[in-house]
Amino acid sequence: xxxxxxxxxxxxxxxxxxxxxxxxxxxxxxxxxxxxxxxxxxxxxxxxxxxxxxxxxxxxxxxxxxxxxxxxxxxxxxxxxxxxxxxxxxxxxxxxxxxxxxxxxxxxxxxxxxxxxxxxxxxxxxxxxxxxxxxxxxxxxxxxxx
Amino acid sequence: xxxxxxxxxxxxxxxxxxxxxxxxxxxxxxxxxxxxxxxxxxxxxxxxxxxxxxxxxxxxxxxxxxxxxxxxxxxxxxxxxxxxxxxxxxxxxxxxxxxxxxxxxxxxxxxxxxxxxxxxxxxxxxxxxxxxxxxxxxxxxxxxxxxxxxxxxxxxxxxxxxxxxxxxxxxxxxxxxxxxxxxxxxxxxxxxxxxxxxxxxxxxxxxxxxxxxxxxxxxxxxxxxxxxxxxxxxxxxxxxxxxxxxxxxxxxxxxxxxxxxxxxxxxxxxxxxxxxxxxxxxxxxxxxxxxxxxxxxxxxxxxxxxxxxxxxxxxxxxxxxxxxxxxxxxxxxxxxxxxxxxxxxxxxxxxxxxxxxxxxxxxxxxxxxxxxxxxxxxxxxxxxxxxxxxxxxxxxxxxxxxxxxxxxxxxxxxxxxxxxxxxxxxxxxxxxxxxxxxxxxxxxxxxxxxxxxxxxxxxxxxxxxxxxxxxxxxxxxxxxxxxxxxxxxxxxxxxxxxxxxxxxxxxxxxxxxxxxxxxxxxxxxxxxxxxxxxxxxxxxxxxxxxxxxxxxxxxxxxxxxxxxxxxxxxxxxxxxxxxxxxx
Numbered sequence: 001x002x003x004x005x006x007x008x009x010x011x012x013x014x015x016x017x018x019x020x021x022x023x024x025x026x027x028x029x030x031x032x033x034x035x036x037x038x039x040x041x042x043x044x045x046x047x048x049x050x051x052x053x054x055x056x057x058x059x060x061x062x063x064x065x066x067x068x069x070x071x072x073x074x075x076x077x078x079x080x081x082x083x084x085x086x087x088x089x090x091x092x093x094x095x096x097x098x099x100x101x102x103x104x105x106x107x108x109x110x111x112x113x114x115x116x117x118x119x120x121x122x123x124x125x126x127x128x129x130x131x132x133x134x135x136x137x138x139x140x141x142x143x144x145x146x
Numbered sequence: 147x148x149x150x151x152x153x154x155x156x157x158x159x160x161x162x163x164x165x166x167x168x169x170x171x172x173x174x175x176x177x178x179x180x181x182x183x184x185x186x187x188x189x190x191x192x193x194x195x196x197x198x199x200x201x202x203x204x205x206x207x208x209x210x211x212x213x214x215x216x217x218x219x220x221x222x223x224x225x226x227x228x229x230x231x232x233x234x235x236x237x238x239x240x241x242x243x244x245x246x247x248x249x250x251x252x253x254x255x256x257x258x259x260x261x262x263x264x265x266x267x268x269x270x271x272x273x274x275x276x277x278x279x280x281x282x283x284x285x286x287x288x289x290x291x292x293x294x295x296x297x298x299x300x301x302x303x304x305x306x307x308x309x310x311x312x313x314x315x316x317x318x319x320x321x322x323x324x325x326x327x328x329x330x331x332x333x334x335x336x337x338x339x340x341x342x343x344x345x346x347x348x349x350x351x352x353x354x355x356x357x358x359x360x361x362x363x364x365x366x367x368x369x370x371x372x373x374x375x376x377x378x379x380x381x382x383x384x385x386x387x388x389x390x391x392x393x394x395x396x397x398x399x400x401x402x403x404x405x406x407x408x409x410x411x412x413x414x415x416x417x418x419x420x421x422x423x424x425x426x427x428x429x430x431x432x433x434x435x436x437x438x439x440x441x442x443x444x445x446x447x448x449x450x451x452x453x454x455x456x457x458x459x460x461x462x463x464x465x466x467x468x469x470x471x472x473x474x475x476x477x478x479x480x481x482x483x484x485x486x487x488x489x490x491x492x493x494x495x496x497x498x499x500x501x502x503x504x505x506x507x508x509x510x511x512x513x514x515x516x517x518x519x520x521x522x523x524x525x526x527x528x529x530x531x532x533x534x535x536x537x538x539x540x541x542x543x544x545x546x547x548x549x550x551x552x553x554x555x556x557x558x559x560x561x562x563x564x565x566x567x568x569x570x571x572x573x574x575x576x577x578x579x580x581x582x583x584x585x586x587x588x589x590x591x592x593x594x595x596x597x598x599x600x601x602x603x604x605x606x607x608x609x610x611x612x613x614x615x616x617x618x619x620x621x622x623x624x625x626x627x628x629x630x631x632x633x634x635x636x637x638x639x640x641x642x643x644x645x646x647x648x649x650x651x652x653x654x655x656x657x658x659x660x661x662x663x664x665x666x667x668x669x670x671x672x673x674x675x676x677x678x679x680x681x682x683x684x685x686x687x688x689x690x691x692x693x694x695x696x697x698x699x700x701x702x703x704x705x706x707x708x709x710x711x712x713x714x715x716x717x718x719x720x721x722x723x724x725x726x727x728x729x
Contacts, residue, residue: 006356006357009355009383010382012381012382012385013381016381034167038163038167074167074168075168
């Protein structure tokens with residue numbers, strides 16, 4: 001009985017990590033999107049060519065769309081602004097990346113498999129499920145009053 | 147030095163591309179949002195005229211508008227009180243700073259006012275008695291003898307934050323002065339100084355953490371501070387919505403509150419010694435003494451009175467002649483628990499007290515309460531006319547002559563200019579006589595009927611400093627109740643956000659249930675300040691009595707007053723002034 005009570009206390013103590021872990025996860029995921037996004041904006045035409053070579057339709061349009069999603073995603077994730085909303089297109093970007101690039105390499109990260117993008121996807125799913133936590137603009141806009 | 151230069155050069159070589167990018171992005175986001183708001187203000191919305199003509203910039207107006215009340219005491223002109231020096235006196239007295247002023251008050255006092263006569267040969271302050279006790283209900287089984295002629299006026303837990311109520315309660319305990327619960331019932335926070343022990347465990351509801359929780363508490367207390375570790379401990383141990391209604395014992399590490407469902411004989415016969423003198427106020431909502439269906443709960447009242455010294459029935463207050471008004475934002479789950487109501491919904495007490503459709507009924511109810519509690523019972527009222535008060539006075543005489551105990555042991559007169567956290571503006575200044583006139587009227591009426599010695603008079607209305615109070619004592623008040631000055635001593639900056647309307651909350655966490663505002667409230671420090679203000683007030687009264695040549699407060703009377711009207715005409719006999727003024 002005492003063990004159950006202790007574990008319950010431990011559980012409520014753990015709740016204090018909720019917002020800080022969401023913040024750290026948001027920052028890390030944002031950084032993960034930052035480099036590929038800057039790379040795409042650095043040379044959008046070669047990205048379009050690369051997309052075309054992989055058989056993606058409307059390569060230039062898609063290059064712009066994914067680059068925009070990523071760069072907006074970086075800013076919004078850092079700010080915690082519309083976190084749940086921006087996570088959805090970012091998941092789509094990750095799915096496209098897995099299907100077109102990583103899937104054929106298997107699971108392992110060492111082999112450029114789909115392990116890492118899968119983790120990104122799961123993180124984004126957690127943002128959809130839990131929101132951005134207290135350290136975010138969302139909290140001040142939507143949660144605080146209620 | 148070179149190493150330092152080297153180092154700074156090194157630092158300069160680092161660049162953080164992502165940070166640079168984010169700064170740029172924020173700037174872009176800011177500009178884009180501004181343009182969007184501008185377009186919305188100018189071309190889309192048709193709600194706000196100002197914003198159509200002045201999009202974006204016009205929003206500044208609302209920003210400054212929001213700042214107006216919180217900032218008025220710094221920049222605005224202070225006309226609400228006659229003198230800002232009085233306000234400063236309260237703050238200084240609370241913080242144990244010197245309360246001596248220099249030069250003259252910065253704003254002149256009211257031109258028409260009561261003032262006091264000095265003696266030709268004054269007394270030394272030490273010659274004046276320091277016994278400031280008042281006895282209420284001398285004929286009741288358990289009369290209430292206070293240690294002070296001042297007390298904290300009625301402010302309910304709920305209107306005031308839990309932390310605020312705790313500091314008032316502790317301050318009252320330290321300063322040995324009475325504290326009135328307000329109509330929000332006798333809550334855990336009024337019993338803040340009441341320690342949990344084996345003697346009182348019969349009427350306590352207790353939660354104790356396991357070894358794990360206690361270890362976490364001790365570690366956090368060592369690393370951070372007591373307040374933070376207490377918050378974490380509470381969070382771990384009390385998994386319930388009304389967790390705030392529990393007190394916390396720092397030594398035993400238990401969370402406890404009074405278990406009102408305990409049988410009546412489990413409660414102590416005498417009021418515990420480790421709590422302040424509590425005056426229990428009952429309002430029209432009967433909060434804390436009612437059954438679920440809203441009817442009066444005699445047993446619960448008796449249990450509450452095990453902790454209180456006397457009862458005050460609130461018929462009206464100066465700022466509003468209705469029941470209390472607590473907006474939804476302030477009805478937290480703990481408040482709902484105390485009052486036996488639903489949380490997060492506007493809580494407006496009915497205008498009419500349920501046992502006072504007539505004064506006869508009210509007096510019968512007073513008798514009933516006296517028999518239930520064996521303690522004094524009184525009525526709080528606002529006086530607007532001689533006729534209105536005559537009804538009270540005649541009934542008091544009738545009951546006393548009839549040998550009945552169903553009359554009020556005291557009446558609390560609230561002046562028409564008294565304030566409140568939430569009241570309709572139309573009632574705030576318009577209804578009721580100002581306290582000096584009301585007091586004169588009540589005192590002389592009761593004296594005329596020969597029942598003045600049976601009924602004590604409590605007066606209240608904007609008393610800040612000893613000179614405000616001394617004229618009330620001279621006019622016949624036995625005791626003075628103070629709310630706003632005690633608020634200020636507990637840190638109130640008079641931002642006028644007490645009601646919690648407009649989505650704003652008290653900036654110092656005193657009159658709000660907003661957790662983030664309250665979190666930083668320094669209960670122990672403010673308790674000291676509350677008690678210091680009270681001590682300074684008594685000492686000021688003693689000083690004034692000395693220069694009037696009066697050796698005891700009870701020897702003070704109307705003979706010690708003069709009245710000067712706005713033309714400069716001075717009345718040596720205030721009776722004459724009042725008889726002219728109250729036509």
